[in-house]
Amino acid sequence: MEAWKERLRRFLFPAETDYWLAILRIGLGLQVVLYSLSLKNDWSYLFAGTGNGLISRTLSEALLSAETPFVPRLGWLVTIGERFGLPEEAILSAAWLCLLCAGCSLLIGLFSRSSAILAWFLHLCASKSGGLVSYGVDNFMTIGLFYLMLSPLPDRISLDWRLRRPSPKPPELFGFFRRILQLHLCLIYFFGGLAKSLGSGWWDGSNLWRALIRPPFNVIAPEILVKWKYLFPVAGACICILEMGYPFFIWLRRTRAIWLACICGMHVAIGLTMGMYLFASVMIILNVAAFGPGPFWAQPRAVSLTPPDQTT
Amino acid sequence: MRQKRVYLACFILHFLLITTISCRDTLWLVAHKLTILPWALSGPAEKAESIASGALGQNLAPSNPVRCAFLAYLHIAGIERGYGYFAPNVPVSYKLVFELHYRDGRVEYELPLANSAAAGLRVAGLLDEIGRTRYDPLREYLVKMVARSIWRDHPGATTTRAVFGTINLPSIAEFEQGKRESYQVLYAYDFSLRDDAAESHEP
Numbered sequence: 001m002e003a004w005k006e007r008l009r010r011f012l013f014p015a016e017t018d019y020w021l022a023i024l025r026i027g028l029g030l031q032v033v034l035y036s037l038s039l040k041n042d043w044s045y046l047f048a049g050t051g052n053g054l055i056s057r058t059l060s061e062a063l064l065s066a067e068t069p070f071v072p073r074l075g076w077l078v079t080i081g082e083r084f085g086l087p088e089e090a091i092l093s094a095a096w097l098c099l100l101c102a103g104c105s106l107l108i109g110l111f112s113r114s115s116a117i118l119a120w121f122l123h124l125c126a127s128k129s130g131g132l133v134s135y136g137v138d139n140f141m142t143i144g145l146f147y148l149m150l151s152p153l154p155d156r157i158s159l160d161w162r163l164r165r166p167s168p169k170p171p172e173l174f175g176f177f178r179r180i181l182q183l184h185l186c187l188i189y190f191f192g193g194l195a196k197s198l199g200s201g202w203w204d205g206s207n208l209w210r211a212l213i214r215p216p217f218n219v220i221a222p223e224i225l226v227k228w229k230y231l232f233p234v235a236g237a238c239i240c241i242l243e244m245g246y247p248f249f250i251w252l253r254r255t256r257a258i259w260l261a262c263i264c265g266m267h268v269a270i271g272l273t274m275g276m277y278l279f280a281s282v283m284i285i286l287n288v289a290a291f292g293p294g295p296f297w298a299q300p301r302a303v304s305l306t307p308p309d310q311t312t
Numbered sequence: 313m314r315q316k317r318v319y320l321a322c323f324i325l326h327f328l329l330i331t332t333i334s335c336r337d338t339l340w341l342v343a344h345k346l347t348i349l350p351w352a353l354s355g356p357a358e359k360a361e362s363i364a365s366g367a368l369g370q371n372l373a374p375s376n377p378v379r380c381a382f383l384a385y386l387h388i389a390g391i392e393r394g395y396g397y398f399a400p401n402v403p404v405s406y407k408l409v410f411e412l413h414y415r416d417g418r419v420e421y422e423l424p425l426a427n428s429a430a431a432g433l434r435v436a437g438l439l440d441e442i443g444r445t446r447y448d449p450l451r452e453y454l455v456k457m458v459a460r461s462i463w464r465d466h467p468g469a470t471t472t473r474a475v476f477g478t479i480n481l482p483s484i485a486e487f488e489q490g491k492r493e494s495y496q497v498l499y500a501y502d503f504s505l506r507d508d509a510a511e512s513h514e515p
Contacts, residue, residue, distance in 0.1 A: 012323065013316060038430035045461075046431060054424065055438060055457045066374065070384035124388060132441050132454070133434035136397050142390030176319055183327065191334035192395040198338075198347035199400025209484050210402040213493070216429075216436045222487055229484050275429060 016175035018155035020289050021148075022109075024181070025116070025155060027285030028144050029106030032119050035141065035278060036100040043096045046130050047074055049088055060131040072121055074129040095122055106148075109158020116153060120145035137279040143184065144286055151177040181290045186247035189263070193243025202240050205232025217274035242266060250291055260291050329368070330391050336364035337394030347400050405436075405479040406443040407495060408455065410462045412469035420466065424458050442476065443498075451476075452501060459503050474501045 039046065045053050061075045074095060081091035099122040105115035123145060127138040152169040154160035201207030209232050213222045242262050249255040264284050271280025341347050342357035365371065368386075372379040386392040410422040424439075426432045438458075445451040455474045463469060477497040 009316070012320065035430075038428055041427035042431035042434075045426065046434060051460065054426070054435065054461045055454065059453075059457065064387075068380040068383040068387065070380060071387040128387065130434070133438045135433060135437045139390050139393065142388075146389050172316075176323075180323060180326070184330065187327070187330050187334060188395045191338060192397060192399065195338055195341060195394070195396030195399030197400075198341060198349060200348045201401045202399075206483060207398065207402045210481055211398055213481055214402060214405045215407075215479060216432050226484060226487055232484070276433065278430060 012176055012179055013172040014175035014179070015171035016178055017171065018152070018169075018174050020178050020181075020292065021151055021153070021174060022155040022157045023292060024144065024148055024151070024285065024289035025106055025109060025112060025153065025158065027289060028119070028141070028148055028282075029103050029108075029115075031141060031144070031278070031282050031285060032103030032106065032123065033100060034281065035123070035137075036096060036103060038278060040096070044089060044092050046133055047092055047126060049075075049078070052088070055132055057129045060129055064128055064131060071128050072125045074125045077125065095125065098122055099126070109154055109160050112153040112155070112158050112160050113149065116145065116149035116151075120149045135279075137276070137282055140279070140282045140286065144282060147177065147181055147184075178290065181286065182250075185286060185290050186250065189243045189246035193240055193246070197240045197244060202236045203233065205229070205234075205236045208232045208236045208239070212273060217276070219275045220273055239266065256291065260287060263287055326389070326391075329386065332364050332367055333386070333391060334394045336361055336368065337396055339364060341396065341400055403440065404443070405481065406439040407477055407479050408439055408442070408458060409475045409477075410459060411473040411475065412462070412466050413471045413473070414468055415470055420469070422462050422466070424462065443478070451499070455499075455501050456503060459501075463505065470505055472503045472505075474503065476500070 047053065047057050049057050057074060061073050064071055064073060074092065077095055078088050078091045081088070081094075098118060102115045102119035102122065105111055106119060120142070123138075123141055127134050127142060152173045154164075154166065160166070196202045196207075199207060201210065209225065209229075211217060212220060212225055242259070246259065246263065249259045264287055267280040267283045267287075271277045339357045339361035342349055343354050343361050345351050345354050369376075369379040369382045383392070408424055410424075412420045412422060414420070424435050426435050438454075442451055442454045445454065455476060459472050459474050463472065475497055476499045477495050480494045480496055482491040482493060
């Protein structure tokens with residue numbers, strides 16, 4: 001029993017550097033910037049209250065309140081702003097600008113923790129207030145930002161580290177948070193792959209065909225796609241195997257690189273052939289941060305996190 | 313050591329939630345006979361799904377503070393739903409067309425659009441949401457909200473007919489035989505600017 005506990009402890013708290021955290025911070029910072037810029041011209045249109053946008057933000061928020069009233073939403077910010085006499089439009093624009101700034105701050109590593117919390121909060125507000133117009137990318141950005149704000153920031157290549165020289169964190173803490181991200185990705189792919197495997201259309205390629213010609217994902221003309229029809233069953237089966245096999249083969253040193261490359265390749269293909277660039281990028285960022293090259297590939301070896309000036 | 317125990321307890325709880333939610337969503341697919349598994353498994357899957365839902369506090373009263381706090385955590389951590397995107401099969405696609413009628417007899421057709429491709433994906437998501445809605449008044453309300461946004465850009469229109477339908481996609485074999493995507497009307501709603509009331513028609 002003691003040996004088992006010790007094994008579990010070593011698995012959950014491995015000594016790690018903050019290299020992966022830097023990848024996650026920079027990647028999610030870039031993701032937040034791209035997310036903000038991609039919605040710049042539609043921000044008010046998507047998130048305005050009754051009568052001003054595509055669909056009322058208040059409806060999404062009412063549906064959310066029926067579940068739980070404790071989840072952050074843009075309506076909270078608008079209510080606070082109205083108390084100071086600020087119009088909804090100004091509050092929404094300010095929220096967009098703050099989200100963009102939080103993304104930029106994450107990118108350079110300035111006020112890393114505060115920026116991570118602000119980015120998580122504002123993105124969550126937008127995601128929940130626009131519940132009827134949200135899709136997978138919002139879910140994965142929330143997951144990534146949630147882990148990022150809890151992780152032991154700042155990392156060593158952030159501006160914060162250079163400017164303030166904070167006290168080093170225990171390497172086991174970095175390892176623990178990376179493990180959480182790794183295990184969460186394993187569950188995501190396993191259950192995603194399992195659900196796909198239970199549909200006949202992924203084994204005969206028909207689902208892949210449908211996914212690629214289904215508006216608004218029909219980036220490639222079906223006349224071109226049909227020429228590759230013999231590849232669809234193989235590609236469909238490969239997606240199922242890749243996703244379901246992820247929690248097994250990503251841990252084996254011999255198959256780790258190939259599995260990671262294939263999964264990232266799959267997301268690149270999704271981005272290019274279905275126009276889901278933001279979805280593709282957030283998945284690649286999470287994968288590279290969790291299982292990307294770094295000390296994890298050369299384990300077992302504890303790495304010191306002592307600041308450079310203290311090692312000399 | 314104490315700090316590690318706290319982390320470990322949080323870790324176990326967090327991953328139990330993720331696993332339970334993912335299992336519940338997968339079992340829901342089996343229970344609703346949407347998978348290739350034998351239909352005989354539908355009953356046991358339904359029971360297992362209700363157990364998973366119960367474990368997630370869904371049997372508690374909606375106003376129960378424990379349930380509210382629990383659901384709030386799921387939302388803020390981004391783990392409130394499973395990961396079966398495009399699974400077990402790719403769902404049907406929907407289309408919403410607005411027929412705008414003017415006083416002078418002119419008729420214009422409009423689609424709900426966005427300024428960017430990124431927002432366009434969200435508009436498509438909204439149409440999927442409208443299509444999935446089983447509750448007729450909510451569906452009508454959602455269509456009416458979109459109609460209002462279209463109306464703002466066409467203030468001269470007096471009445472609008474919103475036609476909501478599915479896009480039938482051809483299979484590879486059908487495509488090779490010359491069949492192309494077709495539009496099947498599911499619901500039609502008439503809105504007038506004066507009373508903003510809808511009259512719905514189902515084909």
